[in-house]
Amino acid sequence: xxxxxxEGGHTLKGQVTISGSKNAALPILFSALLxxxxxxxxxxxxxxxxxxxxxxxxxxxxxxETEGDVxxxxxxxxxxxxxxxxxxxxxxxxxxxxxxxxxxxxxxxVSLPGGCAIGARPINLHLKGLEQMGASIxxxxxxxxxxxxxxxxxxxxxxxxxxxxxxNLMMAAALAEGRTILRNAAxxxxxxxxxxxxxxxxxxxxxxxxxxxTINGRPMLDPTDVAxxxxxxxxxxxxxxxxxxxxxxxxxxxxxxxxxxxxxTLRLAGVNLKxxxxxxxxxxxxxxxxxxVTTQPYPGFPTDMQAQFMVLMxxxxxxxxxxxxxxxxxxxxxxxxxxxxxxxxxVGKTAVVSGVPHLSGxxxxxxxxxxxxxxxxxxxxxxxxxxxxxxxxLDRGYQAIEKKFAAIGAAIRRVRA
Ligand code: EPU
Numbered sequence: 001x002x003x004x005x006x007e008g009g010h011t012l013k014g015q016v017t018i019s020g021s022k023n024a025a026l027p028i029l030f031s032a033l034l035x036x037x038x039x040x041x042x043x044x045x046x047x048x049x050x051x052x053x054x055x056x057x058x059x060x061x062x063x064x065e066t067e068g069d070v071x072x073x074x075x076x077x078x079x080x081x082x083x084x085x086x087x088x089x090x091x092x093x094x095x096x097x098x099x100x101x102x103x104x105x106x107x108x109x110v111s112l113p114g115g116c117a118i119g120a121r122p123i124n125l126h127l128k129g130l131e132q133m134g135a136s137i138x139x140x141x142x143x144x145x146x147x148x149x150x151x152x153x154x155x156x157x158x159x160x161x162x163x164x165x166x167x168n169l170m171m172a173a174a175l176a177e178g179r180t181i182l183r184n185a186a187x188x189x190x191x192x193x194x195x196x197x198x199x200x201x202x203x204x205x206x207x208x209x210x211x212x213x214t215i216n217g218r219p220m221l222d223p224t225d226v227a228x229x230x231x232x233x234x235x236x237x238x239x240x241x242x243x244x245x246x247x248x249x250x251x252x253x254x255x256x257x258x259x260x261x262x263x264x265t266l267r268l269a270g271v272n273l274k275x276x277x278x279x280x281x282x283x284x285x286x287x288x289x290x291x292x293v294t295t296q297p298y299p300g301f302p303t304d305m306q307a308q309f310m311v312l313m314x315x316x317x318x319x320x321x322x323x324x325x326x327x328x329x330x331x332x333x334x335x336x337x338x339x340x341x342x343x344x345x346x347v348g349k350t351a352v353v354s355g356v357p358h359l360s361g362x363x364x365x366x367x368x369x370x371x372x373x374x375x376x377x378x379x380x381x382x383x384x385x386x387x388x389x390x391x392x393x394l395d396r397g398y399q400a401i402e403k404k405f406a407a408i409g410a411a412i413r414r415v416r417a
Contacts, residue, residue: 004388004402006379007411008361012246012284014408018235018254019045019399020069020228024193026093027167028226029053031197032062032073033100034174037223039201044071044228048396052091056083060101078105085111085142091396092116095123098146099168102135103175107147112139117368119327129156129169133176153178153217161186161211161297167194173215174203182213188298189258193229200224232258233304234398237373239263239282240308241405243271244315245380246284249408256280261301265293265309269316288312290320290355297326307333307374314342315381316355323350333371336364340378340386361386369397376401380410 020043030053032039044050046069054064054071061079065072081101088094088111101108113123127137127144133156135148153176158165166186171194173180185191187209195208201221207213235254242249243266256263256275263273263280269291272283290313295303303326313320314337324330331351334344339362343354359382366372372394379386388394391414394401402412 001389001417002391003415004376004391004394005413005415006376006386006388008359008380008382008384008386010245010380010409010411012242012249012380012405012408012410015250015252016238016404016408017252018230018238021045021190021193021231022047022049022397023163024190025050025228026053027096027164027171027190027194028197028228029057029071029073030096030100031171031194031201032057032223033060033075033078033097033104034171034198034221035201035223036076036220038072038074039223040225041071041073042069042225042227044069045231045399047399048392049091049093052087052094056087056094056097059084059087060097081105081107081109083108083110088113092121093164095126096164096168098126098130098144099170099172102130102146102148103151103172106149109143109145112142112144117332118330123165125158125160125162125165126168129154129165130172132156133172133180151176151217153180155181155183157183158185163188163190166191166213170194170198170205170208170213170215173217174198174205174221175219176217178217180215180217182215183211185211185213186297187211189229189232189255197224197226200226230254233302233370235259235280236262236302236305237308237377237398239266239273239280240312241377241380242282242284243288244284244312244377246282249282249284251280251282253278254280261299262305265291265301269312288316290316290318290353292321294323295326303327303330304370306330307370308377310334310337310344310351310353311374311377313353314344314355314378315359318355320353321350322353325349332367333374336367336371336375337378339364340382358383360384363387363389366390366393369393373398373401376405376412379412380405
């Protein structure tokens with residue numbers, strides 16, 4: 001298995017081009033199933049999760065062509081309605097195929113995604129919404145089987161705002177008969193990006209980005225061309241890396257508006273950040289102070305930035321209280337950060353981080369995508385060498401992360417197994 005070696009203490013300086021957003025690209029690629037022509041998507045990040053999505057689309061009978069950051073999907077004729085265990089096991093977000101498949105073929109058989117390292121991650125709210133829209137749901141042999149004669153619009157309330165749940169039901173509702181209202185919907189920029197794509201395809205959707213989304217269904221959508229929005233979590237990850245280990249680092253092709261809570265929190269900690277049209281300039285290397293943070297659904301501080309922020313707080317002056325409210329087990333990076341010398345105590349959903357003067361390199365194990373990114377950042381500031389194992393998590397969600405870091409001065413390399 002590949003590993004990444006990071007030698008700490010090298011100053012980051014230069015320009016980074018942010019890639020397209022993983023969590024926007026995945027639902028948008030699946031939305032091609034709602035059309036019967038060829039959709040062209042640009043600025044698609046080169047990630048394992050994108051490859052898994054393309055494999056699943058092909059498995060269903062869609063044509064997929066990839067050329068650099070361009071992916072073309074032709075879903076004119078589909079010959080399969082099943083997302084098998086082997087594909088879903090590789091990527092939980094495969095569950096995003098459920099809404100479009102039921103809408104298009106009126107049936108779907110999708111392997112039930114299990115929990116993952118960060119939590120149980122049920123999909124009950126996706127299923128409850130589909131049921132309200134007139135689908136029957138069975139769980140057999142580890143598969144969710146959904147069938148309907150015709151999806152009908154419904155008034156659906158999410159007990160918890162769920163990102164992929166909102167996306168799944170928005171896609172299902174786009175081809176349902178009548179009006180669907182999604183209440184307490186997730187408001188993430190990726191939801192808006194998907195709604196914009198569906199609207200370009202001819203869907204009638206209002207309110208994406210607020211907690212009430214109204215969709216008037218259509219019989220079929222038209223193919224379209226769409227550029228994927230920049231990845232806000234990749235942007236935030238580089239912001240924090242620059243804050244702990246940088247001089248001037250310029251992040252290009254990003255969308256600062258999507259990172260307001262993270263930018264405000266970093267500024268509060270004393271990080272020098274300037275934002276402009278499509279760019280963020282971080283002047284790192286200054287002392288930072290501990291600040292408290294609680295993860296929240298968008299527009300709050302993202303759970304996907306919590307592990308990276310914890311590294312910043314590990315080398316800040318003073319104490320920081322970090323509360324995780326989205327996932328029940330998203331502190332798995334704590335024990336790895338402790339191996340590097342961080343002083344972190346966890347009580348339930350809260351971590352108390354007391355800043356230490358320095359971290360020191362050690363072998364560590366990546367446990368999930370964002371935790372892996374946090375270990376790389378820790379390696380950049382730790383003395384001597386940090387060896388990050390199980391980096392396949394990183395390849396799922398960060399395009400060429402070690403190359404991007406090396407280009408701005410990090411001493412980082414991948415050792416192929
Ligand atoms: N939840 C339920 N029932 C459901 C759905 C969700 O109880 O039917 C709960 C979850 O267990 C969790 C909360 O609701 O406690 C929110 O989960 P959500 O459904 O919003 O998460 P998700 O859609 O599975 C997406 C991102 C995650 C990101 C979360 C939260 C994608 C493909 N994934 O997951 O991204 O952490 O929203 O913002 O968009 C990552 O990129 O590393 C990642 C994990």
